[in-house]
Amino acid sequence: MKISIIGAGNMGLILAQKFLEAGHQVRVSNSRGPETIKEDAQSIGFKPVAVNNVAENADVIIIAIPVKNVPLLPTDLFQKAPHSAVIIDVGNYYPIRDGVIKEIHEGMVESTWVSNIINRPVVKVFNTISPRSIQELANKEKSKRIALPVSGDSAKDKEIVKGLLDDIGFDFFDVGTLADSWKQQPGAPIYATNLKYEEIKNWVNRAIKLSLPERRENFLKLITGLPMNLSLAEQTEKIQSYLLRDEIN
Numbered sequence: 001m002k003i004s005i006i007g008a009g010n011m012g013l014i015l016a017q018k019f020l021e022a023g024h025q026v027r028v029s030n031s032r033g034p035e036t037i038k039e040d041a042q043s044i045g046f047k048p049v050a051v052n053n054v055a056e057n058a059d060v061i062i063i064a065i066p067v068k069n070v071p072l073l074p075t076d077l078f079q080k081a082p083h084s085a086v087i088i089d090v091g092n093y094y095p096i097r098d099g100v101i102k103e104i105h106e107g108m109v110e111s112t113w114v115s116n117i118i119n120r121p122v123v124k125v126f127n128t129i130s131p132r133s134i135q136e137l138a139n140k141e142k143s144k145r146i147a148l149p150v151s152g153d154s155a156k157d158k159e160i161v162k163g164l165l166d167d168i169g170f171d172f173f174d175v176g177t178l179a180d181s182w183k184q185q186p187g188a189p190i191y192a193t194n195l196k197y198e199e200i201k202n203w204v205n206r207a208i209k210l211s212l213p214e215r216r217e218n219f220l221k222l223i224t225g226l227p228m229n230l231s232l233a234e235q236t237e238k239i240q241s242y243l244l245r246d247e248i249n
Contacts, residue, residue, distance in 0.1 A: 001164075002023070004054045004071070005046075007064035008037045008130040015062060016046045017136055022167035029054040031069070055081035060160065063122070064152030064199060068098035069111065070117050085133075086157045089114045090126040093184050096220065109182045111151070116245035120135045123152035123161050128191045136209045136232050137194065139169035142239040147197040150205065151181035173200045175205050183207045192223075193240045203244065217244065 001024050004016055005012045016026045019081070026046040030037055034048035041048040042129035055061055055077050065068065078087070093101065095108045104113050111124040126134075128149055137146055148170045152158050162172040175183055189203040222242050226235060 001059040001160075002048075002057060003027070003060045003062065003164075004029070004058040005062045005064055006030075006051065006054055006097040007039060007062075009064065011042055011109075011126070012064035014131040014134050015064065015090075015126065017044050018134060019128050019164070020045050022164075023069050023162075027058075029183050031072075033067075051077065053080075055085070057082065058085050058202070060086045062090060062162070063114065063118075064126075064238060066098060067091045067093045067101065067114070067124075070114055073118070076090070077137045078212070081120070083087055086154075086160050087118070087120050087122045088161065089122040089124050092127050094186065094216070094220070104123065105242065108183055109179055111181045115178065119155055121153055121157070121173040122155070122178065123150060123157050124175075124178060125150045125161055125165070126182065128184050129194065130192065133194055134168075135238075137169075142171075143215050145169060145196070146194050147173040149173050149175045149184040149200060150182065151178050153178050171197050173197055173204075175204060182209050182212065185212055185216070187212040187217075187219055187243070189245075190238055193243055194236050210225065216244070 003026050004018050005016055005028045008028050012028060016028050020026050027049045028037060029044045029051040031051050034050055034134050035087055037048045052074055058081055061081055089111045093104050104110055109242055111122055115122045125148055148165055150161055152156055165172050175181060183204050188207040189202050
C-alpha cells in the first residue's frame with residue numbers, strides 16, 4: 001500500500017521503518033521541508049516529500065504530529081487525498097504540551113476534534129503505544145503478540161488497519177466507534193500498558209471518562225519520574241501497576 005506519514009518525529013519514523021520492512025511504499029513529510037529529513041530518509045528508506053503533496057495518491061495517511069499542530073496543516077491538504085484514503089490519527093492531547101484546547105477540555109473526544117478540524121473521518125490507532133514499544137514488540141510470533149486498540153466509524157477502514165497491524169506484528173482490538181475512542185486516551189487502563197487481546201477485553205470498559213484528565217496527569221508524573229535506564233519490561237510493569245486499577249488516588 002501507499003502509506004503517507006505526516007510527522008517525522010520518533011513515532012512517524014518508527015512507523016515508516018516498520019511499514020517499509022513489511023513491503024509497503026512510504027512517504028514522510030514534516031513542517032520544515034523534505035530537505036531536513038533526507039538523512040532519515042536515506043537510513044530508513046522512505047521518500048521525503050513536502051507536506052503539501054503528502055496526501056496525493058495515498059492509500060493510508062497517518063497523522064503523527066502533536067495535537068496542537070493539526071490546525072496548522074495546509075487547509076487543502078486532505079482535499080488532495082483520495083476519497084478512499086484511510087486517515088489514521090495517532091495523537092494524544094496533553095495540555096502541558098498542546099495548551100488548553102477548549103473543545104477537548106470540555107469533553108470532546110480527542111480524535112473527534114481532529115476529524116472535525118481536517119473535515120475527514122479518522123481511525124484512532126497507535127496512540128496507546130510508544131515508539132520504543134513498537135520497536136521492541138513488533139513482529140512477535142502470534143501467540144506472544146500484544147494488541148493495539150482501534151476506534152473508527154468505518155468497518156472498511158478498520159479492516160485495512162487490521163491488515164496493517166498484522167503486517168507489522170500486532171493484534172487488532174476493536175474498541176468501537178470514534179466516539180468510543182476516549183477509552184484509549186491517556187489515563188485509560190489500556191493506554192501505554194502493552195496488553196494482549198484478552199487483557200484489553202478485560203480492561204477496556206473499566207475506563208471512566210470523567211476521571212481521565214486526573215489519571216492522565218498522574219500518568220505524566222509517573223512516567224517522567226521513572227529512571228531512564230529501565231528496560232521496556234520494567235517500564236511497562238511500572239505503568240501497568242499504576243494504570244491497571246479502577247481508580248487512581
